[in-house]
Amino acid sequence: MKINIEAKKVEEVLTRGVEQVLPSREALKKLMEKRRIRLYLGVDPTAPKLHLGHTVTLRKLQEFAGLGHEAILVIGTGTVLAGDPSLRLKTRPLMSEKEVKKNIQTWKRQAGKILNFSKVKIKYNGDWLLKLKLKDIIKIASQISAVKLFQREMFQRRIKMGQTVWAHETLYPLLQGYDSVFLNVDLEIGGTDQTFNMLIGRELMGKMRNKEKFVLTCPMILGIDGRPMSKTSGNCIWIEDTPSQMFGKIMSIPDDLIFDYFKLLTRTSLAEIEKIKKLNPRDAKAALAQEIVRIYHGKKAAEAAEKEFERVFKERKLPSRIRGIEIKEEKLNILEFLVKTKLASSKSEAKRLILQKGVKIDGKIEENWRGTVQIKKGMIIQVGKRKFVRLV
Amino acid sequence: MKINIEAKKVEEVLTRGVEQVLPSREALKKLMEKRRIRLYLGVDPTAPKLHLGHTVTLRKLQEFAGLGHEAILVIGTGTVLAGDPSLRLKTRPLMSEKEVKKNIQTWKRQAGKILNFSKVKIKYNGDWLLKLKLKDIIKIASQISAVKLFQREMFQRRIKMGQTVWAHETLYPLLQGYDSVFLNVDLEIGGTDQTFNMLIGRELMGKMRNKEKFVLTCPMILGIDGRPMSKTSGNCIWIEDTPSQMFGKIMSIPDDLIFDYFKLLTRTSLAEIEKIKKLNPRDAKAALAQEIVRIYHGKKAAEAAEKEFERVFKERKLPSRIRGIEIKEEKLNILEFLVKTKLASSKSEAKRLILQKGVKIDGKIEENWRGTVQIKKGMIIQVGKRKFVRLV
Numbered sequence: 114m115k116i117n118i119e120a121k122k123v124e125e126v127l128t129r130g131v132e133q134v135l136p137s138r139e140a141l142k143k144l145m146e147k148r149r150i151r152l153y154l155g156v157d158p159t160a161p162k163l164h165l166g167h168t169v170t171l172r173k174l175q176e177f178a179g180l181g182h183e184a185i186l187v188i189g190t191g192t193v194l195a196g197d198p199s200l201r202l203k204t205r206p207l208m209s210e211k212e213v214k215k216n217i218q219t220w221k222r223q224a225g226k227i228l229n230f231s232k233v234k235i236k237y238n239g240d241w242l243l244k245l246k247l248k249d250i251i252k253i254a255s256q257i258s259a260v261k262l263f264q265r266e267m268f269q270r271r272i273k274m275g276q277t278v279w280a281h282e283t284l285y286p287l288l289q290g291y292d293s294v295f296l297n298v299d300l301e302i303g304g305t306d307q308t309f310n311m312l313i314g315r316e317l318m319g320k321m322r323n324k325e326k327f328v329l330t331c332p333m334i335l336g337i338d339g340r341p342m343s344k345t346s347g348n349c350i351w352i353e354d355t356p357s358q359m360f361g362k363i364m365s366i367p368d369d370l371i372f373d374y375f376k377l378l379t380r381t382s383l384a385e386i387e388k389i390k391k392l393n394p395r396d397a398k399a400a401l402a403q404e405i406v407r408i409y410h411g412k413k414a415a416e417a418a419e420k421e422f423e424r425v426f427k428e429r430k431l432p433s434r435i436r437g438i439e440i441k442e443e444k445l446n447i448l449e450f451l452v453k454t455k456l457a458s459s460k461s462e463a464k465r466l467i468l469q470k471g472v473k474i475d476g477k478i479e480e481n482w483r484g485t486v487q488i489k490k491g492m493i494i495q496v497g498k499r500k501f502v503r504l505v
Numbered sequence: 506m507k508i509n510i511e512a513k514k515v516e517e518v519l520t521r522g523v524e525q526v527l528p529s530r531e532a533l534k535k536l537m538e539k540r541r542i543r544l545y546l547g548v549d550p551t552a553p554k555l556h557l558g559h560t561v562t563l564r565k566l567q568e569f570a571g572l573g574h575e576a577i578l579v580i581g582t583g584t585v586l587a588g589d590p591s592l593r594l595k596t597r598p599l600m601s602e603k604e605v606k607k608n609i610q611t612w613k614r615q616a617g618k619i620l621n622f623s624k625v626k627i628k629y630n631g632d633w634l635l636k637l638k639l640k641d642i643i644k645i646a647s648q649i650s651a652v653k654l655f656q657r658e659m660f661q662r663r664i665k666m667g668q669t670v671w672a673h674e675t676l677y678p679l680l681q682g683y684d685s686v687f688l689n690v691d692l693e694i695g696g697t698d699q700t701f702n703m704l705i706g707r708e709l710m711g712k713m714r715n716k717e718k719f720v721l722t723c724p725m726i727l728g729i730d731g732r733p734m735s736k737t738s739g740n741c742i743w744i745e746d747t748p749s750q751m752f753g754k755i756m757s758i759p760d761d762l763i764f765d766y767f768k769l770l771t772r773t774s775l776a777e778i779e780k781i782k783k784l785n786p787r788d789a790k791a792a793l794a795q796e797i798v799r800i801y802h803g804k805k806a807a808e809a810a811e812k813e814f815e816r817v818f819k820e821r822k823l824p825s826r827i828r829g830i831e832i833k834e835e836k837l838n839i840l841e842f843l844v845k846t847k848l849a850s851s852k853s854e855a856k857r858l859i860l861q862k863g864v865k866i867d868g869k870i871e872e873n874w875r876g877t878v879q880i881k882k883g884m885i886i887q888v889g890k891r892k893f894v895r896l897v
Contacts, residue, residue: 195643207647247637247680251587254673255599260664262672263655272652280654280679281646287672
């Protein structure tokens with residue numbers, strides 16, 4: 114297969130949205146000019162939904178595939194059983210096979226928005242990891258220092274907090290590392306949270322195959338509240354958010370994230386991004402939201418989402434489509450009512466929303482969290498700026 | 506099967522040569538009065554020879570079998586692959602299956618001197634451990650804190666010394682622990698060096714079977730130089746030492762070990778031992794040597810060994826049987842000569858022996874370590890007090 118070795122292209126793949134290349138960017142560049150390399154990105158199917166944070170490395174994988182290199186997406190059906198402790202202050206619960214299977218289904222569909230599966234192979238590390246027997250595991254473990262596995266920063270932090278580290282968690286990097294050995298790759302890519310695991314893989318590769326494995330890390334993106342994007346923080350933009358959800362969320366990110374998002378989440382050229390930097394933040398953010406919605410939903414949906422957003426948020430009007438909900442009861446306690454309409458996830462959240470004056474019924478702020486709602490068809494309930502339902 | 510619950514017998518089994526019963530001797534005693542218990546002793550076939558230190562726990566196992574309990578000797582064909590790090594300042598080298606097989610052959614023969622295999626079952630933990638797959642190992646590992654596995658005293662000592670702990674070594678206690686779970690035992694016995702591993706097994710048993718497992722530890726015996734008996738210290742009395750080797754070695758132990766040896770290495774009654782305590786140390790030690798040689802070689806051999814010993818060591822005469830060795834060379838450097846005749850294990854040891862005036866050729870002390878030996882048939886070489894060869 115022919116590979117693209119055009120210096121400018123290779124350079125961009127190795128720098129745009131790249132935090133670090135270990136042991137050296139130059140050496141990897143030379144290798145990529147010399148021959149087709151094999152690389153992989155591993156993802157554990159721990160949840161059913163992908164968020165934009167996941168797309169940074171998926172996009173990077175696709176870029177290598179675009180240059181003609183052999184790119185592999187490894188779905189961690191084996192590693193997921195141990196549970197990656199990276200960035201985890203608490204042990205991950207062990208997952209059932211059923212959950213894993215379900216997650217994989219939705220993952221593939223979502224990753225397909227970024228990856229071209231005619232160019233990127235999918236492999237499942239359960240296919241080799243789950244076959245490992247004690248003897249193999251001892252052989253792998255005997256290559257790596259327990260001191261290193263144990264003293265990683267996150268574990269030490271847990272211990273200081275009086276939390277535990279379970280023995281299976283120390284095994285995780287060995288399993289991820291063995292993927293590299295089994296696949297005999299030249300390069301592994303991943304988020305900066307994966308640096309430790311990927312370097313264990315590099316060490317295993319050196320010891321078990323006497324081969325150099327490069328490691329490329331991509332920065333983690335921040336969520337709509339400016340903290341790292343993660344499911345548990347509730348600050349994610351999901352790949353399968355509707356166009357208007359996606360547009361609205363992007364419009365709510367802190368201004369200083371706009372150009373990181375452009376660089377990491379879109380393919381807009383760097384020259385183009387420079388131009389956008391000259392716009393006011395509001396317009397730059399709208400251009401970003403346009404572009405991201407376009408990627409996942411197409412140009413028409415992006416334009417419609419923008420119009421909708423302007424109508425609701427700039428003119429403070431109702432959105433043109435509001436979720437309809439049928440309530441059988443004649444009246445309901447306001448807290449139960451908000452939970453039932455899914456505008457709040459719990460009564461305590463509902464109470465908080467009311468106290469924050471974030472709940473409007475037919476345009477009027479609801480102030481009494483002990484109140485009762487008389488159910489009427491056509492009634493419109495608004496929570497926060499973007500959540501609406503209409504009783505039908 | 507009928508079990509012996511005679512209080513005095515049970516009491517002796519649970520106290521003579523016993524360091525600790527965890528969590529409590531009383532509770533174990535009650536269980537043993539109530540029903541037949543299942544217990545095991547695990548040994549890893551790391552070396553071809555058993556020494557008297559090994560017999561302490563083997564004897565304890567046999568005592569339980571003697572009371573009618575279900576006693577199992579587990580030969581660590583699985584655990585040996587991970588290599589027990591207990592008391593090891595250095596990582597054990599990984600062993601080949603061939604070595605393991607060879608060691609097992611000689612082990613069974615030697616353990617048969619203590620164990621009655623019609624009453625004690627042999628099992629091989631490779632039969633279940635080597636079948637474990639990643640999923641099983643993760644399940645086992647997820648029960649135990651990595652902090653505990655890692656922070657054991659010996660590992661911390663190694664780290665302070667700048668030595669490494671390899672990841673497979675932290676797995677060892679999990680594997681030994683899983684033996685208890687698989688066999689569903691009530692009790693594990695072992696040397697005090699095994700306390701940590703056995704307690705991990707107790708924890709696994711509680712978590713995976715919700716069952717109490719008792720742990721009984723036996724003291725480690727000291728070798729002929731007063732340091733803990735171990736292969737690497739070169740201070741062992743081997744089960745398969747010849748009667749005169751065995752007799753001579755026991756006669757050379759420090760006096761203060763005599764009664765520990767009696768208590769741990771013989772079945773001489775405690776009443777009898779009290780009588781022997783009234784003898785002078787020389788005679789008490791001879792009674793001990795007599796008894797131990799009798800256990801392994803019979804009464805006649807024991808008596809002959811004692812006579813031989815007195816002839817050589819008291820009268821300073823040559824032993825009646827001296828190993829014959831054929832040397833092809835006409836002359837040899839003295840150091841090479843001592844190595845070749847196996848009187849020294851290395852040239853540096855040979856040199857040291859000469860400098861200590863420990864080498865006699867035909868009754869004359871050899872003082873020049875640079876000297877040359879003219880090979881003559883019938884020449885007698887003596888190293889120390891007990892090592893002789895005759896050139897043939």
